[in-house]
Amino acid sequence: MLFTSYEFLGFILILFVLYYLIPTKFQWPLLLAASYVFYFLADPFYLIYILTTTVTVYFLGCRIERYREEQSGYLKDHKEELSREEKKAYKSGIKKRQWRLLLLGLLINLGILAVVKYTNFAIANVNFVLHCFGSSREFGLVDLVLPMGISFYTFQALGYIIDVYRGTVKAQKNPFQFALFVSFFPQLVQGPISRYQDLSETLFGGHKFHAETVCFGLERILWGFFKKLVIADRILVGVNTIVRNPEEYGGAYVLAGMLFYALELYADFTGGIDITIGVAQVLGITVTENFNRPYFSKSIKEYWRRWHITMGTWFTDYIFYPISVCKPMLKFSRFAREHFGEAIGKRMPVYLSSFAVWLATGIWHGASWNFVVWGLGNWVVIMISQELEPLYKKFHEWAGRRFGREIGENVLFRCFQVIRTILLMSVLRTFDCYRDVPLTFRMLGSAVRGGNWQIFWDGSLLGLGLDMADYGILAAGLVLLLVVSLLQRSGSVREKIARRPYPVRFMIWYGLFLAVLLMGAYGIGYDASQFIYNQF
Amino acid sequence: MEDLLEILRDLHPEVDFESCETLIDDKILDSFDIVSIIAEVNDQFEVTISAEHIIPENFNSARALYELIQRLEDED
Numbered sequence: 248m249l250f251t252s253y254e255f256l257g258f259i260l261i262l263f264v265l266y267y268l269i270p271t272k273f274q275w276p277l278l279l280a281a282s283y284v285f286y287f288l289a290d291p292f293y294l295i296y297i298l299t300t301t302v303t304v305y306f307l308g309c310r311i312e313r314y315r316e317e318q319s320g321y322l323k324d325h326k327e328e329l330s331r332e333e334k335k336a337y338k339s340g341i342k343k344r345q346w347r348l349l350l351l352g353l354l355i356n357l358g359i360l361a362v363v364k365y366t367n368f369a370i371a372n373v374n375f376v377l378h379c380f381g382s383s384r385e386f387g388l389v390d391l392v393l394p395m396g397i398s399f400y401t402f403q404a405l406g407y408i409i410d411v412y413r414g415t416v417k418a419q420k421n422p423f424q425f426a427l428f429v430s431f432f433p434q435l436v437q438g439p440i441s442r443y444q445d446l447s448e449t450l451f452g453g454h455k456f457h458a459e460t461v462c463f464g465l466e467r468i469l470w471g472f473f474k475k476l477v478i479a480d481r482i483l484v485g486v487n488t489i490v491r492n493p494e495e496y497g498g499a500y501v502l503a504g505m506l507f508y509a510l511e512l513y514a515d516f517t518g519g520i521d522i523t524i525g526v527a528q529v530l531g532i533t534v535t536e537n538f539n540r541p542y543f544s545k546s547i548k549e550y551w552r553r554w555h556i557t558m559g560t561w562f563t564d565y566i567f568y569p570i571s572v573c574k575p576m577l578k579f580s581r582f583a584r585e586h587f588g589e590a591i592g593k594r595m596p597v598y599l600s601s602f603a604v605w606l607a608t609g610i611w612h613g614a615s616w617n618f619v620v621w622g623l624g625n626w627v628v629i630m631i632s633q634e635l636e637p638l639y640k641k642f643h644e645w646a647g648r649r650f651g652r653e654i655g656e657n658v659l660f661r662c663f664q665v666i667r668t669i670l671l672m673s674v675l676r677t678f679d680c681y682r683d684v685p686l687t688f689r690m691l692g693s694a695v696r697g698g699n700w701q702i703f704w705d706g707s708l709l710g711l712g713l714d715m716a717d718y719g720i721l722a723a724g725l726v727l728l729l730v731v732s733l734l735q736r737s738g739s740v741r742e743k744i745a746r747r748p749y750p751v752r753f754m755i756w757y758g759l760f761l762a763v764l765l766m767g768a769y770g771i772g773y774d775a776s777q778f779i780y781n782q783f
Numbered sequence: 784m785e786d787l788l789e790i791l792r793d794l795h796p797e798v799d800f801e802s803c804e805t806l807i808d809d810k811i812l813d814s815f816d817i818v819s820i821i822a823e824v825n826d827q828f829e830v831t832i833s834a835e836h837i838i839p840e841n842f843n844s845a846r847a848l849y850e851l852i853q854r855l856e857d858e859d
Binding site: 552 | 810813814815817818819821822825826831832833834835837838858
């Protein structure tokens with residue numbers, strides 16, 4: 248069931264009405280039932296996967312917690328008789344047992360993810376290697392179902408069990424509440440990847456109907472539909488024309504495709520998240536924000552703090568830190584300092600761990616070399632900018648002396664930084680678009696050579712399946728996105744709207760509703776496209 | 784405490800670590816800084832700060848970090 252389908256609208260409408268009609272203590276069981284119905288309607292077969300993750304992580308989490316309780320009870324009871332060393336040895340024994348359970352949970356669930364998502368990628372690579380060595384043997388690809396949102400709910404569940412192991416959250420003892428945490432339907436399509444301590448605060452409690460909260464949620468849903476249907480699905484036609492016909496659309500078209508894709512991906516992904524957060528808000532549930540106006544970032548590092556925030560923090564907390572501060576890494580860093588000098592040794596943990604993070608980020612996004620290169624491309628750019636930081640500092644000091652003020656406060660310079668970041672990200676994202684890595688490099692080379700820059704003014708862009716009306720709507724949509732983003736700097740736009748008189752509020756809602764209805768990319772035989780992040 | 788302040792000042796000479804209590808909340812320290820600090824602290828203080836200790840409450844101020852180090856020293 249797509250978010251942008253009549254079935255989904257009917258589904259959430261029935262749910263909203265039922266949710267506020269039943270006693271509040273039955274609200275979370277209703278959400279659990281609704282989530283499983285939602286998943287069942289997508290494909291009954293998917294339930295096997297999500298149930299496996301739910302059951303394994305639930306039981307392992309409870310067992311890890313029980314070890315912790317046993318430990319505190321034992322230490323309390325034997326406080327006087329145990330020596331410091333004995334206490335330490337006991338704690339270390341418990342930690343080892345907890346670690347084994349955590350490892351089991353990680354292996355089972357990452358194993359499922361790896362099998363369903365990466366088996367064919369591995370087979371294709373094995374076949375390629377065999378072919379390179381002159382073998383005629385070829386393994387056949389397997390027909391595996393990739394359950395909807397598996398990367399999102401698996402990561403959410405694994406984040407939970409790691410937190411239980413670390414002791415930052417207590418294990419959820421109620422299996423049904425835990426099942427709801429894993430399967431909460433608005434998040435199943437494309438995240439965000441919520442943390443248990445955040446989502447559980449509002450997920451299981453009762454919620455009385457609160458007109459303003461419901462209104463804010465509905466506004467957010469409408470805004471999400473606007474981004475998805477009016478902007479993303481419209482510009483998608485142009486992106487597809489360019490990237491699916493690389494022989495025909497080279498040079499400046501590649502640059503146009505990059506910029507179109509930057510807009511499409513933003514509108515698609517943030518639009519989907521708006522719908523997710525909006526649906527949750529109507530239900531009185533707070534879901535973590537996943538974006539913070541990312542296209543205003545002045546560097547790639549900052550961009551990744553503001554784009555797909557929950558994925559970034561997940562990778563930082565559960566991959567980057569554990570690798571970079573683990574004992575072997577710190578030992579290696581010491582070794583590198585002694586043998587290769589202080590500067591290299593100090594950088595080692597950061598560089599190696601972020602390499603692992605970006606490799607994982609790339610693979611997480613998709614089972615193809617395109618995503619691996621995309622991930623490592625991000626790593627290279629971030630590391631280069633990290634290395635160039637002293638140079639930037641010197642430049643800023645020089646510019647400060649030269650112009651008498653901090654250049655970072657200059658609007659033009661900030662615009663330059665923002666545009667540079669958007670362009671850099673757009674270049675890296677080209678790897679998302681074309682069918683393989685060599686072709687992507689060829690098309691990037693073709694963009695650098697250019698040669699057909701006139702396409703931007705001679706009407707050639709009208710031949711991409713988009714007419715003047717489409718470009719007009721896209722331009723208006725882009726201006727609206729920009730205005731809303733600028734208004735967000737001084738606080739919630741919906742709160743600003745709420746302070747206006749009713750006729751003004753009504754005009755805004757009605758205008759947006761009409762825009763979605765009349766300017767959404769529909770038409771006879773048109774089916775709203777799947778969200779891009781749904782496939783991850 | 785003075786040793787810890789020296790480690791922090793080496794990394795960000797422009798920050799007043801004695802008074803700042805929002806090092807993480809205000810994004811003054813990023814993940815790369817935290818890893819560098821942990822490597823230095825583990826060396827100088829002979830304690831093991833592991834990934835599970837990396838939460839904003841432990842890194843928002845020099846004082847909080849110092850208290851974490853003392854807690855870990857006591858545990859050892």
